[in-house]
Amino acid sequence: MARELGTGGSERQLTETARALDRTLFRPHVACFRPDGMRRRELEAADVPLLTLPVRSLYKGSALLGAVHFRRYLRDHSIQLVHTFDMPTNLFGVPVARLAGIPVVLSSQRGRRELSSPASHKLLRVIDRMVDGIVVNCEAIVRDMVDKEGVQPSLLHLCHNGIDTSAFHPGPTVRKAPLESAELVVGVVCGLRPEKRLDLLIDAFAKIAAPGRKLVFVGSGTERQVLVDQCERLGLTPHCYFEPTTSAVAEWIHSMDVFVLPSRTEGLSNSLMEAMACGRAVIASDAGGNPELVTDGSTGLLFPSGNADALAAALSRLVENVELRSELGARAAGLIREKFSLAHAARRMAAIYLARLEASRK
Numbered sequence: 001m002a003r004e005l006g007t008g009g010s011e012r013q014l015t016e017t018a019r020a021l022d023r024t025l026f027r028p029h030v031a032c033f034r035p036d037g038m039r040r041r042e043l044e045a046a047d048v049p050l051l052t053l054p055v056r057s058l059y060k061g062s063a064l065l066g067a068v069h070f071r072r073y074l075r076d077h078s079i080q081l082v083h084t085f086d087m088p089t090n091l092f093g094v095p096v097a098r099l100a101g102i103p104v105v106l107s108s109q110r111g112r113r114e115l116s117s118p119a120s121h122k123l124l125r126v127i128d129r130m131v132d133g134i135v136v137n138c139e140a141i142v143r144d145m146v147d148k149e150g151v152q153p154s155l156l157h158l159c160h161n162g163i164d165t166s167a168f169h170p171g172p173t174v175r176k177a178p179l180e181s182a183e184l185v186v187g188v189v190c191g192l193r194p195e196k197r198l199d200l201l202i203d204a205f206a207k208i209a210a211p212g213r214k215l216v217f218v219g220s221g222t223e224r225q226v227l228v229d230q231c232e233r234l235g236l237t238p239h240c241y242f243e244p245t246t247s248a249v250a251e252w253i254h255s256m257d258v259f260v261l262p263s264r265t266e267g268l269s270n271s272l273m274e275a276m277a278c279g280r281a282v283i284a285s286d287a288g289g290n291p292e293l294v295t296d297g298s299t300g301l302l303f304p305s306g307n308a309d310a311l312a313a314a315l316s317r318l319v320e321n322v323e324l325r326s327e328l329g330a331r332a333a334g335l336i337r338e339k340f341s342l343a344h345a346a347r348r349m350a351a352i353y354l355a356r357l358e359a360s361r362k
Contacts, residue, residue, distance in 0.1 A: 022346075074100045108134065162343070184258075205239070206236060260282070
């Protein structure tokens with residue numbers, strides 16, 4: 001289950017999991033509140049049944065109506081395992097599935113709970129006591145759940161995000177039209193939200209800005225105008241380009257020479273993994289799961305979260321060293337191919353499902 005089927009990381013991982021599960025062992029169904037989005041087409045092409053629930057708010061009558069529909073669907077299709085992939089469906093799907101008598105109910109925690117509202121945070125702690133397991137995507141979230149949320153380690157199941165390496169793979173640098181004249185492109189693909197600390201990236205880029213160098217942001221979000229204003233204030237407007245959320249992520253990554261993720265909090269970033277899979281040289285903050293992907297000086301460069309000067313130094317180092325960019329990118333692509341492929345993630349998720357189903361029969 002996921003709230004919607006758009007471009008977010010949870011929706012992507014849900015879709016890829018449903019598509020990749022071994023059909024001799026599983027018959028996946030997907031439920032959501034908002035069915036329109038690019039992932040819907042992918043699920044339909046993979047012949048995955050899709051249930052749309054009429055839930056407009058978790059705190060109004062539509063949630064009760066949705067619960068009735070969902071419970072009936074679970075029984076009609078003899079569903080044996082329910083796995084919710086994001087916060088809204090954790091809050092909605094877990095109680096309904098438990099009341100429906102589903103043998104195995106799993107939730108997900110894919111980012112730090114500090115980003116949730118206080119009310120949602122409290123409710124999620126209640127949900128933690130209702131599930132048979134919580135799937136997390138990195139060791140950093142495991143530590144958070146144990147140390148800050150008081151969850152027993154035995155309840156946590158680590159399954160790293162998987163990347164489709166047939167779509168994201170090394171290739172030549174081919175600039176998108178707005179960047180055709182650039183000699184060097186620094187960029188990021190992410191939601192334009194405060195926790196991504198894109199203001200740091202702008203400040204750092206200001207220190208290495210020069211003719212022929214471009215900074216590109218691919219994504220949409222509440223911070224867009226704030227970032228546009230910052231670029232103007234620093235005299236960087238001619239150097240900066242903003243592209244709204246797009247499905248052509250790989251094409252934009254292949255337009256970049258250096259990919260930067262300066263977040264103050266992260267789970268396991270899909271966009272960082274995609275950039276690495278494409279063989280780009282990456283710079284990331286040391287927040288969350290980033291160090292599980294980026295080994296400083298080997299598969300990329302790390303800098304202390306929140307430190308604009310350190311980020312600027314890392315940028316300067318890569319801007320001036322083409323050979324280092326190539327070496328870091330090659331090792332990064334190899335890491336994703338060997339340890340973080342979609343096939344690897346699907347096998348791990350299947351193992352979690354099978355283990356929990358087996359335990360439920362004892």
